[in-house]
Amino acid sequence: MKKWMVLCLILVSAMGMMVSSQAGNTQMKTTMARGKLVYDRYCLTCHQADGGGVPRMNPPITNTEYVLGNKQRLIGIVLNGLNIPLEINGEEYENPMASHAFLKDGQIADVLTYIRNSFGNKASAVTVAEVKSARAKNK
Amino acid sequence: MRFKLFLLSTIVFAGSAAAQLPGVSIRVPSGFAVANVAKDFGRVRHIAINTNGDVYMKLEKLNQGKGIYRLRDTNKDGVMDDTLAFGNYIGTGIALKHGYLYASSNSEVFRYKLDAQQDILHPDQPETIVTGLVDKRQHASKSIALDNAGNIYVNIGAPSNACQEQDRKQGSMGMNPCPILETAGGIWQFRADRLNQTYKEGVRYATGLRNCVGLDWNNEVNELFITVHGRDMLHQFYPEIYNQKRGAELPSETMYMVKKGDDCGWPYVHWDHFQNKKILNPEYGGDGKKTGAEKALSPLVGFPGHMAPNALLFYTGNQFPEKYRNGAFIAFHGSWNRAPENQEGFYVVFIPMKDGKPTGKWEVFADGFSGVEKVTNLSAVKHRPCGLAQGPDGSIYVSDDNKGYVWKINYNQ
Numbered sequence: 001m002k003k004w005m006v007l008c009l010i011l012v013s014a015m016g017m018m019v020s021s022q023a024g025n026t027q028m029k030t031t032m033a034r035g036k037l038v039y040d041r042y043c044l045t046c047h048q049a050d051g052g053g054v055p056r057m058n059p060p061i062t063n064t065e066y067v068l069g070n071k072q073r074l075i076g077i078v079l080n081g082l083n084i085p086l087e088i089n090g091e092e093y094e095n096p097m098a099s100h101a102f103l104k105d106g107q108i109a110d111v112l113t114y115i116r117n118s119f120g121n122k123a124s125a126v127t128v129a130e131v132k133s134a135r136a137k138n139k
Numbered sequence: 140m141r142f143k144l145f146l147l148s149t150i151v152f153a154g155s156a157a158a159q160l161p162g163v164s165i166r167v168p169s170g171f172a173v174a175n176v177a178k179d180f181g182r183v184r185h186i187a188i189n190t191n192g193d194v195y196m197k198l199e200k201l202n203q204g205k206g207i208y209r210l211r212d213t214n215k216d217g218v219m220d221d222t223l224a225f226g227n228y229i230g231t232g233i234a235l236k237h238g239y240l241y242a243s244s245n246s247e248v249f250r251y252k253l254d255a256q257q258d259i260l261h262p263d264q265p266e267t268i269v270t271g272l273v274d275k276r277q278h279a280s281k282s283i284a285l286d287n288a289g290n291i292y293v294n295i296g297a298p299s300n301a302c303q304e305q306d307r308k309q310g311s312m313g314m315n316p317c318p319i320l321e322t323a324g325g326i327w328q329f330r331a332d333r334l335n336q337t338y339k340e341g342v343r344y345a346t347g348l349r350n351c352v353g354l355d356w357n358n359e360v361n362e363l364f365i366t367v368h369g370r371d372m373l374h375q376f377y378p379e380i381y382n383q384k385r386g387a388e389l390p391s392e393t394m395y396m397v398k399k400g401d402d403c404g405w406p407y408v409h410w411d412h413f414q415n416k417k418i419l420n421p422e423y424g425g426d427g428k429k430t431g432a433e434k435a436l437s438p439l440v441g442f443p444g445h446m447a448p449n450a451l452l453f454y455t456g457n458q459f460p461e462k463y464r465n466g467a468f469i470a471f472h473g474s475w476n477r478a479p480e481n482q483e484g485f486y487v488v489f490i491p492m493k494d495g496k497p498t499g500k501w502e503v504f505a506d507g508f509s510g511v512e513k514v515t516n517l518s519a520v521k522h523r524p525c526g527l528a529q530g531p532d533g534s535i536y537v538s539d540d541n542k543g544y545v546w547k548i549n550y551n552q
Binding site: 081091 | 306307308372375479515516518541
């Protein structure tokens, strides 16, 4: 009897995990799709369709610590823009990036999750809570 | 011995000056031939050729710690076999005039005296001609040109897109009057032989110019000509006025002849080669139709948008066919602001001219530098034309600031 119940529990929890993982995948797909829309509208021209940037002008967002590393710094770049000499993978880029603080928290989370998981990048998602907290600290 | 070793290492690691086949095939009109004279020097911006055939390259990124490279063919067999590297600063401008080599950093202009053998007397001790120019990274290149009356002209690009209160921020309005124009956004004239000149000693020769990377003195009419990079982001910031296609084509890239005191209208207007009008920029209340800056000059030519005319050269040689005499070659660096449309440019164009005026439509003269059929991403581009110069035999040279190649174009019939 007990053995049967344990088996049942295992089965149920395994099914639950499968369902939640499927739900996670679907959620990630939706986030990525929303992130792409934001990217195409506000980021693509400078950073280009493949995230490779423009030599001397606009930095690449592929394979760089600025995108794959500290999320608070990355959110900060979107909120405040960037116009200081910065060496990215051995090169400097001269065009300023304007503040994109006008984007909603959800849009910033979506687009940063999108760039951290596109163009060959692979890194954890950026959550709305992380953007909200970064924006609060930024003020 | 040490010096020789250094030269050897320079040739091996800093780039090679052998006439090897380039990785891309450059297309030129029938009768012309292309030879590669330098490769892998890095960010080779403008170039200058001396009367003895020496090729000078100004680098925007130090290569082996040096910002200027001179290639020389000592035994005249057509192969550059000697390399001299000097100058510890990055920059774009380089020119030769009356026994001096002039070169610019992003905030200064220097000159080096040449001796009778065309060797530089003190490669590590240049004279500072101009100092203290605006360098705020954006549009910081200081292209130069010299006239025949002892003056040097320096482009001081505007560190801005359209003089918005907040640069490149959607919705931010343009400042009126634009304060940037006091120290940038124009061509400044200095004496070529006076040391340590600043803005105080210079003359704002022409204004209302966002960034003129190409400039050349036209000896036929004895005036300064320039090619200007137009503004970015018309579609991205104002999609209701400029759709994707329109924003890719506009504003025009332009060529002007400028005289002392001329104003070309930036940041208030941009040139529209479809309407042939100076159209008020949306940051100043424009709607795509309203005109503005009525007193500003109109350009001699309006090219498709964003192609980035980085070098201008008037052809004065005898080698090319007659139609090229006194005409203008322009090196287009190639666009990025047309995305998501395909990018354009990455070629050298020719405009037939007489008495300083175009006599026909511009045409692509040398193409294929990008190495790809359609440019959808800049990362795929192999070479980007950036500099032009004419050799003593009437051939022309094209430089590339993506990989540091230089090509020589001859007419063989």
